[in-house]
Amino acid sequence: MKLAVFGCSWSYGTIQHQNVNQSEPNWVRSLARLRPDISVTNFSHSGTNLQFSAYLFEQFAQDFDYTVFQITGSSRLCFWPDQFDFEKHMIKFDNNLLQFDDLDPYIFSTNASAIADPEKKSYIFKAKTPDEIDFAHKYFKYMPLEILELEYQSIISKIHSKANLMFWHHGLEHHRSDILSINQILGNEQYHKYIKDSGLHFGQDGCEWQANYINEKYLK
């Protein structure tokens, strides 16, 4: 069985190394450990937006037997070079797990709050050109929020009809209450116990719980 996951850092972790001890926790990696009989490809990457995941889903989902789509937050911007060969940047992290290498040198990812926060900017925009940074500023200034929201909701509808499993990581999502929410399943108290940072990323125990939950409920 070939399984693909699409999402952001909630499925990739903030940093990944082939040496799992140097990596931030990641539920997909926990799933790969739990299910050595499944070949897992993780198309998630930290900081990316819903458009990035949807675009990769459109390109690659048909190559897999089972697809999992983790919905990221709105108000994000991500762009990548024309004709970028994403497959070239997939590397083997475990025997049955392919994930992206660090894509940050090639793609530009940011969000509305990072743009507004001068302290975050220096970290997020390192190695980016002034013109790219200027574009990101103007994107959040000039793009009508209403169209970004409509695009966000349209992508969710489109992928929902195609992915085998779709879920929210965070929140009691008001857009589509019919979609699985990790936060809702766990309840606020347990959800917050699993969180290890201000980006709502799960620690190792949370990632293991999530891998087990998805495995038991959807992959048996």
Added chain:
Amino acid sequence: MASQLHKRKVSQMKLAVFGCSWSYGTNQQVDIEKSPPNWVRCLAKIRPDISITNFAFGGTSVQFSAFLFDKYAKEHDYTIFQITSPYRFTLWPEQFDFKEHMIKYEDNLTQLDNELYSDILNVSPAQIEIDPSWKLFFKHSRNVINFSKQYYKYMDSEYLWFEYNMFIEHITKQADLRFFHRIDPKWPLRDETYNTWCIQKILPAQQYQDYLLDDGDHFNQAGCEWQANYINDKYLQ
């Protein structure tokens, strides 16, 4: 009694059109003699019993039409979505009140004011290549114009194609009637995939050519009248 009820229903019918200049014309004036042809205006003339709101506007993107459709379609009994070309970029001010810019062109026809050109920015890759001086956009700030250039520079063209198809698939499918105006050799026609039809495919090649007014494939008065009659006879009886 049944016929009276039918008449009442028909007289109250509210129809909305969404699209670009292929449904608006290149510009519009309240004085019809000064306006380039527009099939929606022709439809309003042949169907005075229908109240028509035309949300189409020249040069706009499929996102623009999709946004207006999402916002206003529910207020109408029948909706027509004319799908424009891909790779267009339209910007409008946040919280812009489009309804404030609708004016009465005929007794039964409301359309967007021609003056909207100074509030919204429409760009296509062809315009960027053709008009490096950007004199077409003199009313917009240099920053906004530069942003639209950056948009085409940084957004992956394959993603823009994906996004265009997504809007067609997920927004226009809610319309009662949707169609393309022309077959463009640069991209495959999506009618088979998305159950739409195309004016250029319906008309014999010579007749389509005879109806063209300019190199933007806008129809002349005869073409607009044919189109209004075709839609009226086939879908609005």
